[in-house]
Amino acid sequence: MIRQKVVLRFPADVVEQPFIYTLAKKFNVTANILKANINPRKEGSMVVELSAEDEDYSGAMDYLQSHGVIVLPLAQQIVWLEDRCTQCGACVVICPTNALWVKRPEMTVSFCSEKCVVCERCLKACPARAIEARYLDEEGE
Amino acid sequence: MKKLRSIKEINEKIAKGQVVVATAEEIISMVEEHGVEETARRVDVVTTGTFGPMCSSGAFINLGHTTPRMRMSKVYLNGVNAYAGIAAVDVFIGATEIPETDPANTNYPGEFNYGGAHVIEDLVNGKEVFLEASSYGTDCYPRRKLEKWITLDDVNEAYLFNPRNCYQNYNVAVNTSDKTIYTYMGILKPHLGNANYCSAGQLSPLLNDPLFKTIGIGTKIFLGGGIGYVAWYGTQHNPNVPRTDNGVPRTGAGTLALIGDLKQMNSRFLRGVSLLGYGVSLQVGVGVPIPVLSEEILRFAAVSDAGIMAPVVDYSEAYPQGTGGILGEVSYADLKSGKIIVQGKEVPTASLSSYPRAREIALELKSWIEKGDFTLTEPVASLPSADFPVQFSRENKQKEE
Numbered sequence: 001m002i003r004q005k006v007v008l009r010f011p012a013d014v015v016e017q018p019f020i021y022t023l024a025k026k027f028n029v030t031a032n033i034l035k036a037n038i039n040p041r042k043e044g045s046m047v048v049e050l051s052a053e054d055e056d057y058s059g060a061m062d063y064l065q066s067h068g069v070i071v072l073p074l075a076q077q078i079v080w081l082e083d084r085c086t087q088c089g090a091c092v093v094i095c096p097t098n099a100l101w102v103k104r105p106e107m108t109v110s111f112c113s114e115k116c117v118v119c120e121r122c123l124k125a126c127p128a129r130a131i132e133a134r135y136l137d138e139e140g141e
Numbered sequence: 142m143k144k145l146r147s148i149k150e151i152n153e154k155i156a157k158g159q160v161v162v163a164t165a166e167e168i169i170s171m172v173e174e175h176g177v178e179e180t181a182r183r184v185d186v187v188t189t190g191t192f193g194p195m196c197s198s199g200a201f202i203n204l205g206h207t208t209p210r211m212r213m214s215k216v217y218l219n220g221v222n223a224y225a226g227i228a229a230v231d232v233f234i235g236a237t238e239i240p241e242t243d244p245a246n247t248n249y250p251g252e253f254n255y256g257g258a259h260v261i262e263d264l265v266n267g268k269e270v271f272l273e274a275s276s277y278g279t280d281c282y283p284r285r286k287l288e289k290w291i292t293l294d295d296v297n298e299a300y301l302f303n304p305r306n307c308y309q310n311y312n313v314a315v316n317t318s319d320k321t322i323y324t325y326m327g328i329l330k331p332h333l334g335n336a337n338y339c340s341a342g343q344l345s346p347l348l349n350d351p352l353f354k355t356i357g358i359g360t361k362i363f364l365g366g367g368i369g370y371v372a373w374y375g376t377q378h379n380p381n382v383p384r385t386d387n388g389v390p391r392t393g394a395g396t397l398a399l400i401g402d403l404k405q406m407n408s409r410f411l412r413g414v415s416l417l418g419y420g421v422s423l424q425v426g427v428g429v430p431i432p433v434l435s436e437e438i439l440r441f442a443a444v445s446d447a448g449i450m451a452p453v454v455d456y457s458e459a460y461p462q463g464t465g466g467i468l469g470e471v472s473y474a475d476l477k478s479g480k481i482i483v484q485g486k487e488v489p490t491a492s493l494s495s496y497p498r499a500r501e502i503a504l505e506l507k508s509w510i511e512k513g514d515f516t517l518t519e520p521v522a523s524l525p526s527a528d529f530p531v532q533f534s535r536e537n538k539q540k541e542e
């Protein structure tokens with residue numbers, strides 16, 4: 001069983017084809033659409049979570065690529081909203097990598113994105129909801 | 142005890158721009174350096190601060206009369222129920238109230254993304270809030286239904302009235318069980334995975350005046366970014382607890398009921414918060430000025446984190462079952478070092494109360510006083526206190542000499 005979040009890019013000439021339907025029908029791939037949009041040049045992009053059996057999954061990838069769809073790995077990023085952060089420090093014992101850390105003795109909290117492994121544990125642990133997960137495709141959109 | 146100055150004299154100095162103010166953090170090193178006697182002679186006021194989740198909070202709002210008139214009997218603000226069992230258009234929105242549609246902990250651990258505290262924050266931020274009101278209708282108040290968007294500017298009066306804030310000291314919460322628990326003290330990982338505390342320690346208002354020598358009913362304070370007052374002693378106010386030699390309670394003790402105009406407040410110091418698996422709470426910023434009327438008062442205000450002890454309590458068993466018993470005592474200096482030792486194990490610590498924001502509040506109040514925007518008040522009545530024979534430590538006495 002594979003479960004993966006990917007970015008699909010559809011060139012303008014294929015954007016209207018029912019790929020998600022075909023994925024489900026032909027390959028038993030469940031696609032959970034997290035974000036979708038079509039730009040003014042009529043190119044589409046979609047962030048989806050795909051889940052399927054291993055063989056079905058690779059068949060689906062071949063199918064998409066042979067039809068001109070570009071499949072990119074999804075980069076997810078954690079964003080610390082400094083303005084919303086109340087500097088309480090509740091997150092620091094939840095974060096496994098010290099990406100969220102307290103400077104002592106000042107007791108100020110900071111976020112170091114290089115250390116973040118995007119485990120998402122801090123998202124709901126922050127009482128002020130000052131941490132968000134954002135999906136970034138290759139262009140950083 | 143020799144009296145150094147009166148509140149009236151301090152206010153005269155404030156008016157002349159000559160007042161000397163230090164925060165409860167700054168005063169520690171001043172006393173270490175110059176001793177109690179000299180510092181007390183120089184400093185007129187010590188400002189304190191705290192910014193932590195305080196569940197026992199809420200706001201009274203007068204929503205204003207409609208035409209035709211309405212005696213609102215059920216009121217919702219952004220889907221959150223506000224208590225309407227008072228006069229026609231008066232309601233009380235409680236910080237911890239959640240919408241009836243919130244799945245709460247049926248979807249364990251519940252997220253509690255929005256509640257009464259967030260309604261209060263939205264109002265303070267000038268956002269529009271959806272008001273839904275219904276009534277059974279009377280001859281004098283015929284209207285039965287109202288739906289409209291309102292802002293804080295649209296309502297008549299709105300004031301925060303918090304029955305229990307500013308807990309004087311508090312438990313340090315740990316979890317000895319083998320599963321994670323979700324509490325009002327935050328997420329507690331199993332097998333003593335972390336220890337959470339919730340006090341500004343040496344900056345906290347009631348830890349700087351442990352026997353309520355200056356803070357009393359009517360004391361003017363900083364509340365949520367505006368001016369507020371101590372309305373009464375808070376619920377569960379209990380001064381009769383064990384204390385260290387310097388008079389500081391070793392466990393939760395005194396509390397304050399606070400009141401203040403919501404229209405003066407801002408969300409830097411008043412925040413809706415969501416405690417995973419527990420519920421919604423309001424993070425409240427409070428700053429209380431302590432007039433240095435005597436050396437004794439300064440000695441209390443000079444308390445540092447090393448001199449404030451807190452009990453370590455197991456929130457998987459002793460707390461929920463109400464069986465009492467503690468796993469030890471630690472100081473706030475230990476807690477702020479980032480780790481404490483509990484049952485021989487090194488346990489990482491985290492706070493729910495923001496120390497940097499507490500410092501900011503103490504500094505803000507200090508600048509209000511220095512600029513002459515804030516004068517001090519004489520309490521109109523004292524808070525219930527304890528008879529406690531205070532003995533300041535030898536160390537402290539030597540510094541004085």
Ligand code: SF4
Binds near residue numbers: 118
């Ligand atoms: S996502 Fe995980 S690693 Fe990144 S900051 Fe949050 S808790 Fe730390």
Ligand code: SF4
Binds near residue numbers: 091125131
């Ligand atoms: S828990 Fe949230 S508000 Fe508190 S320090 Fe961490 S990011 Fe900031």
